[in-house]
Amino acid sequence: MNAGVADGRRYGELCPIALGLDVIGHRWALLIIRELFAGPKRFTDLEQGLPGIGSSVLAARLRQLEHQGLLTRHQLPRPAPAVVYRLTPRGAALEPVMVDLAGWGAIYLMGGDKDLARRGRWLLQAMSAAAGPPPDGIQTVNFVLDGEESHVRVIGGRLAARDGLGRDVTTEVRGSVHDLYQVAIAPVRSAAASGGFEIEGEREAADRMLDHLITGFQQAAESWRSKA
C-alpha cells in the first residue's frame, strides 16, 4: 500500500517501471490478477486456475498483493465458511497493461505446444481483449466449454470474459475448449457456426458474439503477423 513498499526483492530504482515491477513483477503475481479479473475467487479456485503454483507461494502472493492494496480478502458472511479475494480499483487499474500484454503475447498462441494447460476462459479473455468495441446491441452470452462455465459481456464499452454463468442470460454456447482454440488460432477464418458448437437460446445473438470475438482476434493476429 505505501509507496515503494514491496515485499520480496526490489529493484531499488526510482523509475515507474521498476517500482511497478516491484509490485507485480514477481512470479505468478500477474496471473493471479488475471484470474481475479474474471471475478472474485476463493483460494482453491485460484489454485485451480493457476496449475503448478504451490499453495505456499499462492498464500504469500495473496498476502503481498493485499498488503499493497491490489486486492482484498472478504470473509463471506453466513452459510459459507469461505474467504474470497477480490480486485481493488488499484488492481483493476492494471487492465490496460493486461490487455496490451495479452496482445503482445498472443502470437505465441500459434504453435503452442500440445501439452500446455488450456482453459476456455483464458481464451475468451484473450479474444475479448483483442476484439475492439463491440457493435451496439450485442448481448451477454454464456459459454460452457468442457463443462467449464463462463460468460462474455460488455463492460466499459469493451468485451470482458467472466467466470460462471451470467444470470438472466438467455443465450448459451456449448462446445469443447479445443474447438474454440482451433477456431481462434486457425489461420483460416472459420465460420462462427461451423465448429462443433451447440447453441441454445437466441442463435443470432450467439452468432453475433462469436463473430465479433473471432473476427477481432483474427484481425489482431493479422496485424501482429505483419508487424513482427
Next chain:
Amino acid sequence: MNAGVADGRRYGELCPIALGLDVIGHRWALLIIRELFAGPKRFTDLEQGLPGIGSSVLAARLRQLEHQGLLTRHQLPRPAPAVVYRLTPRGAALEPVMVDLAGWGAIYLMGGDKDLARRGRWLLQAMSAAAGPPPDGIQTVNFVLDGEESHVRVIGGRLAARDGLGRDVTTEVRGSVHDLYQVAIAPVRSAAASGGFEIEGEREAADRMLDHLITGFQQAAESWRSKA
C-alpha cells in the same frame, strides 16, 4: 523465437498473458528492454543502467532475449571492438506495455525512498510516456542532468527519451536529476523555468518542452490520484 519456447521456468499455460510472461516475465528482463528503448547499448552500458544486476544474470538474459527475437547482437564494425545490443521490432512492440506499466507504476514515484537509484533518463522516459501527443512544432531538446546526457524527441507522434545528445539539436537543458524529480513529483505545479535549470540555445523551445513534459506528468498524476 519459436512460439512457446522460453528459457528458464515457464508457466505451461496456453494463455497469451502467461506465454508473454514466459518471455518477458523474468527478473530484469523488462528493465533491460527499458534500457534498450533509449537506444542501442553495450554490455557495460546496460550494467551501468541496471544497478544491482549481476553480470552473469545480464549475460543470461541477453542470450535468452536474443534467442527469443526481442533483441539482436551487433558486432560494431571497425575501430571499436564492441558489441551492441539493439531492440528488434518484436522487442520494440512492447512499447504500449511499457507505457501502460509506467503509467500504472508512476504513483509509486511519490514517496519513493531516499536511497533509490535515480537516473535523469528514467524520469524523462516516464514523463514522455505520461505526456500526451505534443503540440506541433515542438523541437528536440537535449538534457544534461548531473552530467548524464539524453534528449527528448518526437517519435511516432509521441515524446520519447533517448540516451545521448541529439545531433543538430540547438537547445539544451542542464541541471540536476534531483531537481527534475522535484519539479515532476511536487504536488504543486512549479513553473518550468523556476527550477535551477540552465538553458542554452532557444529558451522558448526548452520552455515548451519542459512545460509539456511537466504538465502532462502532473495531469496524469492527478488522474491517478482520483482513480486510486
Next chain:
DNA sequence: CGGAATCCTCTTCGATACTG
C-alpha cells in the same frame, strides 16, 4: 577495457505433507 564464465551464498520456487 569490454564481455563474459565461474564459484559461492542466499533467496525463491515447486511439490508434498500436514493442520485448524
Next chain:
DNA sequence: CAGTATCGAAGAGGATTCCG
C-alpha cells in the same frame, strides 16, 4: 476449505577470474 510447514531444486546477487 484455507491455508502453514518442510525440503530439495532452481534462480539470483556478488565477487573474482578469465580471455581477446
